Amino acid sequence: SQTIHQWPATLVQPVGSPLSLECTVEGTSNPNLYWYRQAAGRGLQLLFYSVGIGQISSEVPQNLSASRPQDRQFILSSKKLLLSDSGFYLCAWRAGSPFGQKAFFGQGTRLTVV
Amino acid sequence: TQLLEQSPQFLSIQEGENLTVYCNSSSVFSSLQWYRQEPGEGPVLLVTVVTGGEVKKLKRLTFQFGDARKDSSLHITAAQPGDTGLYLCAGGNTGFQKLVFGTGTRLLVSP
Numbered sequence: 001s002q003t004i005h006q007w008p009a010t011l012v013q014p015v016g017s018p019l020s021l022e023c024t025v026e027g028t029s030n031p032n033l034y035w036y037r038q039a040a041g042r043g044l045q046l047l048f049y050s051v052g053i054g055q056i057s058s059e060v061p062q063n064l065s066a067s068r069p070q071d072r073q074f075i076l077s078s079k080k081l082l083l084s085d086s087g088f089y090l091c092a093w094r095a096g097s098p099f100g101q102k103a104f105f106g107q108g109t110r111l112t113v114v
Numbered sequence: 115t116q117l118l119e120q121s122p123q124f125l126s127i128q129e130g131e132n133l134t135v136y137c138n139s140s141s142v143f144s145s146l147q148w149y150r151q152e153p154g155e156g157p158v159l160l161v162t163v164v165t166g167g168e169v170k171k172l173k174r175l176t177f178q179f180g181d182a183r184k185d186s187s188l189h190i191t192a193a194q195p196g197d198t199g200l201y202l203c204a205g206g207n208t209g210f211q212k213l214v215f216g217t218g219t220r221l222l223v224s225p
Contacts (some may be wrong), residue, residue: 032211043120043202043218044157045221051211090156094213101145101206103213105156 002027006091006106013113019064019078023091023108026072031093033074034103036067038088050074086113117141118205118216126222127193135188135219139147145206146179146186149215150199157202157215160188193223 006023013019025031032051036044046059048066056066063082067075074091091106118139127133137146145164149157161170163179163186170177176189186203203216 032212033212036215041200041218041220042182043118044204044215045213045214047197053119057212092156092213094210101147101162101210101213103149103157103204104149105158108154110154114131 002093002104002105004093004106006109008109010110011109011112013081015058015083015113016080019076019081019085019111021076021089021091021111023074023076023094023106024072028040028072028093028095030071031095033070034092034094035074035076036090036092036097039100039114040088044090048076064087081113118203118214120201120203120216120219120221122124123217124220124222126224129191129194129223129225131223133190133193133221134155135190135201135221136215137186137188139184139205141205143205144183144210147204147206147213148177148186148188149202151202152199155199157216173224190221193221195223195225197221198223 003026035047036050037046049057050068053068063078065077089109092103095104118209121136147162148160150160151157161177166181166183168179172193178187205214
């Protein structure tokens with residue numbers, strides 16, 4: 001079966017510190033991978049998506065970056081965090097048939113920048 | 115940038131009432147999905163619609179995709195407290211790559 005792991009679940013980081021969030025998928029190959037950020041009670045903002053190893057599309061220009069070093073690994077990074085980077089970060093994957101176009105989400109990372 | 119605007123942003127109703135949530139965009143999408151999210155968890159898919167004018171029903175929930183594939187609606191009949199949550203629409207592009215989510219509608223159904 002397919003599973004998605006995202007860690008850590010909670011993170012408190014000081015302003016100016018680096019960030020690395022990791023997401024891995026099991027049980028499928030060549031998935032489309034996504035990073036979203038969500039403000040409390042609001043919709044999901046698409047940050048990055050990837051359709052293959054080393055292929056990253058950026059939706060929001062800011063001090064975040066993403067990398068896909070392996071087929072089922074997606075990493076969100078920052079060199080220096082800002083207060084505005086606080087939020088709930090979600091990793092997701094999608095694949096074709098037989099999953100249709102359904103997106104599967106990780107449990108999310110609650111990031112607080114202090 | 116493709117944007118999906120949902121309305122209303124927040125809805126508080128009594129058990130048994132009907133409601134409709136709207137999802138609108140100026141962009142055309144190849145597919146439109148609706149998700150529901152509980153606090154602290156990732157969204158869970160409710161339905162996918164891919165044909166303009168398509169209507170799908172899941173028990174008390176009715177989903178419609180606009181003829182021009184730019185908008186969608188979710189109608190809930192006789193809402194129950196268990197329907198409480200954040201409802202999100204999401205638009206997919208041709209090529210099955212980008213997935214853009216809407217601004218969200220928070221629904222609270224009181225007993």
